[in-house]
Structure formats: structure tokens, C-alpha cells
Amino acid sequence: MKILHIINSLDTGGAEKLILETLPLLNKKNVKTDLAVLNGYEYPFLKALKKLNCCKVISLGNKSVYNPLLIFKIIPLLKHYDLVHVHIFPSLYWVALAKIISFSKTKLVYTEHSTSNNRRKKYIFKIIDKIIYSFYSKIITISLEVDYNIKSHLGFKNERFVLIKNGINLETIKNSDPIARNEISSNLNDSFSIVTQVSSFRYPKDQKTVIKSLKKLEDNVVLVLVGDGPLRDECEDLAKEIGVAHKVFFLGIRMDVIGILKASNIIILSSHHEGLSLSCVEGMASGKAFIASDAPGLGDIVRDAGILFPIDDDDSLAKEINKLLSDKLHYSEVVVNCLNRAEDYSIKNTINKEINLYKSLLENEIFIQTR
Missing domain, CATH: 3.40.50.2000 (Glycogen Phosphorylase B;)
Known part of the structure; x- marks a missing residue:
């Protein structure tokens, strides 16, 4: 064959x-x-x-x-x-x-x-x-x-x-270690709460909503964006325009994605639609709390495991991030539910x-x- x-x-x-x-x-x-x-x-x-x-x-x-x-x-x-x-x-x-x-x-x-x-x-x-x-x-x-x-x-x-x-290869994720935060950026250390999204910079991925949510979050909450694409410049311009550029780290394409996820506090996927996102499943399997937009191709995977927020709603997203960072029991419950859900996608x-x-x-x- x-x-x-x-x-x-x-x-x-x-x-x-x-x-x-x-x-x-x-x-x-x-x-x-x-x-x-x-x-x-x-x-x-x-x-x-x-x-x-x-x-x-x-x-x-x-x-x-x-x-x-x-x-x-x-x-x-x-x-x-x-x-x-x-x-x-x-x-x-x-x-x-x-x-x-x-x-x-x-x-x-x-x-x-x-x-x-x-x-x-x-x-x-x-x-x-x-x-x-x-x-x-x-x-x-x-x-x-x-x-x-x-x-x-x-x-x-x-x-x-x-x-x-x-x-996804669940064993690879389980056996991977987090990278040092200074390998993400020399400006990052353990005093920061890192929110990470891994996706190409194209219309369906909607990094702009995540960037906007930073206006409603504490200064120690930063956003790491992994990936590249035609809308990256627009996202960089938006971050500057609304005054959060110092809180957004554009990493481009990286091959140590799992290490970055494990070094983060919260994983996000804000999209308008997906097929079946491997980034979504990797996020749930990373041992970190996962948040996604309630979009086609995401809602059915994440519901009753991770956290869902309405598409394009940066206010709701900011509230969910704050709740996860301030409530340790809630955070732990979300992590366990996400790990269990990821097992369905071996x-x-x-x-x-x-x-x-x-x-x-x-x-x-x-x-x-x-x-």
C-alpha cells in the first residue's frame, strides 16, 4: 500500500x-x-x-x-x-x-x-x-x-x-517541559501572568479580540502570540493604537510551542470559526486552563471542559481571564476537565x-x- x-x-x-x-x-x-x-x-x-x-x-x-x-x-x-x-x-x-x-x-x-x-x-x-x-x-x-x-x-x-x-500526540505533550520564560522574552519572569494564543494571523483567528481584552486586565497580565500571517501587522498596529504594545509579545513561528504553552498561565483560542483545531486540543492537553470563543468547530470541543466566551466579546474574555487568575479552585477544575477532554483526541x-x-x-x- x-x-x-x-x-x-x-x-x-x-x-x-x-x-x-x-x-x-x-x-x-x-x-x-x-x-x-x-x-x-x-x-x-x-x-x-x-x-x-x-x-x-x-x-x-x-x-x-x-x-x-x-x-x-x-x-x-x-x-x-x-x-x-x-x-x-x-x-x-x-x-x-x-x-x-x-x-x-x-x-x-x-x-x-x-x-x-x-x-x-x-x-x-x-x-x-x-x-x-x-x-x-x-x-x-x-x-x-x-x-x-x-x-x-x-x-x-x-x-x-x-x-x-x-x-495530537498526547505522550509528547505529557513528556514535554516548560521552557524558561526568558526564552519567550528577556522581559518575562514569574511575576507575570502569561496568556498565550497559537494561530496564524488570518481573519478566522481573531487575535484582535484578545489584544483588546488587555485593556481590562492588570498590568502584569501579558499576551504571547505565536504564529505569522498577513494580519500580523494589523494586530501590531492595534496593540500600539490602544496602548498595550508593551504587553503583547509577537513570537512568529516557533517549533517549541508545547514548551511555550507549559510556561504560560492561560491558553486562548479566539476564532470566528474552526474545523477541528489542533491548537485547541494542544491547549487543553497542556495542563493549563483553556479559553476559546464559542465558535463553530470550537464550542463542541471545549464545552463542559474549558471556558467559552462569545465571539468578538473582549469584555467577556477579560472577565473569564480575571476569574481564572483570581480563583485557584476554579482554575484547577478547568485544567482537570481540559486534560480529560484532550484524551478523546489521541x-x-x-x-x-x-x-x-x-x-x-x-x-x-x-x-x-x-x-
Whole structure:
């Protein structure tokens, strides 16, 4: 069984982190699995995967992932693999079109990572999406909300979909130590209460609400933001504009995220929507209190474990942060509930379910060919 995963790049993000975590484990289970990236820029995740030397990494270029000529670079790959597992648009489109043009019989699987996207708001893309998705033998959904939304969008029969929750390596998190606070910033020590959010700087992630909440918090409460992206400059400008720049630490992309989480007091994920956020699960597994916006893709995971606050509501967020920092019993209860909830998202379950799906698709193909 030879499997190829295809994704736009290994920039920061939940889908990218899932690739980094799962490919080494798939190969350890003797499922020969390689990776192709539309853009082979040496992002930290890609460097980390290459360093593991667990699989072949194929770069299809270093320019825009929206270039349709990438289709013709994908076509030769299809014949070398039994199944191709695809993540993220536009890889979704280019791989399907490569299969159509080449008349390839290679099975395709797609993982739907998001509860929503702009294409679903336009009627023409609803039609195009139905055509493109129809060339995938199975569509993996990563949460109940993702499952419901994509089914409603496409209108396919239920048997085309399979729900496999994203997972994290819980053992790695449990065995990791916090980094020294002066490794986060030379200005930080134990007198500060550190609130941390790990996410790319893109519209759905809404770091601005967390930054605004600092106006209602004590001076010793600081915000650490890990990640990068197109809205980082706007967030830095906002922090300066409202007078909290001295309390916000922009770290960029870091590979010691777990150590940073464990050195923090509170983990936050303020988003407008998510698929199934691995940052959310990592936050709950870190042994720290976790707060999230009550957004699609977050509410169902966090409810009755961590703390939820209304989307865009910096006042409510500030109140929840203050309550956690001032009430030790409340803080401890939230930590225990989060740790228990994180156990539901072990990457071992994700891997086993993916392997079973691959086997079922390929065994069914062999059965059909031999009839």
C-alpha cells in the first residue's frame, strides 16, 4: 500500500501540523506514505518533517499554489501511488482535475478541515464543488460541525463521508517541559501572568479580540502570540493604537510551542470559526486552563471542559481571564476537565481510522477487479 499526501505547503496551520504528526506514524506502521507540496518553501514544519527522514518529500515548485499548471506536475505522481490523500483548497481542485485529464484510476481521498469557506457563499462554486468532490472516493470530515456543513453544501449520500477526528500526540505533550520564560522574552519572569494564543494571523483567528481584552486586565497580565500571517501587522498596529504594545509579545513561528504553552498561565483560542483545531486540543492537553470563543468547530470541543466566551466579546474574555487568575479552585477544575477532554483526541485513533479507510478502499478495488 503506497499513499501520497498532497497539500499546498507545510506553512503553519492545523492541516499542516496534522501532516507533520501523522506521516511519521503511518510509516512506522508500514504504510508507505510520502508527501507532495505545491509550494516547497522551507517552512519550519517542512524542515522538521525532512529532518525526521521518514518519507519522501516532493516539491512541485516554489511559486503560487493557485497556478493551474500544477495539474500537469501532479499527473505523473498519480501512477506511482495506490491512493492519494489530499488536503486544503486549491490542492482539492488540482488533484481532481489531474485525475480527470489523465484518466487515472488512482483512488482519491480528501480531508475537509474547515467548517466554512468563501466558495460556499457563491452559487457557481457550489456547482463546481459538486463536480470536483465527486472524484473523491471518500471525504473525511474532522468534526461534527465540519461533517454537517460539507454534507449540506454538497448534498452527497452519507456513505461518501467518514468522520475521523484530528488527533495530537498526547505522550509528547505529557513528556514535554516548560521552557524558561526568558526564552519567550528577556522581559518575562514569574511575576507575570502569561496568556498565550497559537494561530496564524488570518481573519478566522481573531487575535484582535484578545489584544483588546488587555485593556481590562492588570498590568502584569501579558499576551504571547505565536504564529505569522498577513494580519500580523494589523494586530501590531492595534496593540500600539490602544496602548498595550508593551504587553503583547509577537513570537512568529516557533517549533517549541508545547514548551511555550507549559510556561504560560492561560491558553486562548479566539476564532470566528474552526474545523477541528489542533491548537485547541494542544491547549487543553497542556495542563493549563483553556479559553476559546464559542465558535463553530470550537464550542463542541471545549464545552463542559474549558471556558467559552462569545465571539468578538473582549469584555467577556477579560472577565473569564480575571476569574481564572483570581480563583485557584476554579482554575484547577478547568485544567482537570481540559486534560480529560484532550484524551478523546489521541493521534493513535486518527492513524488507525485512516489506515482502516485506506485498506477498505483498496481492498474494495481489488475485489471489483477480480470479479
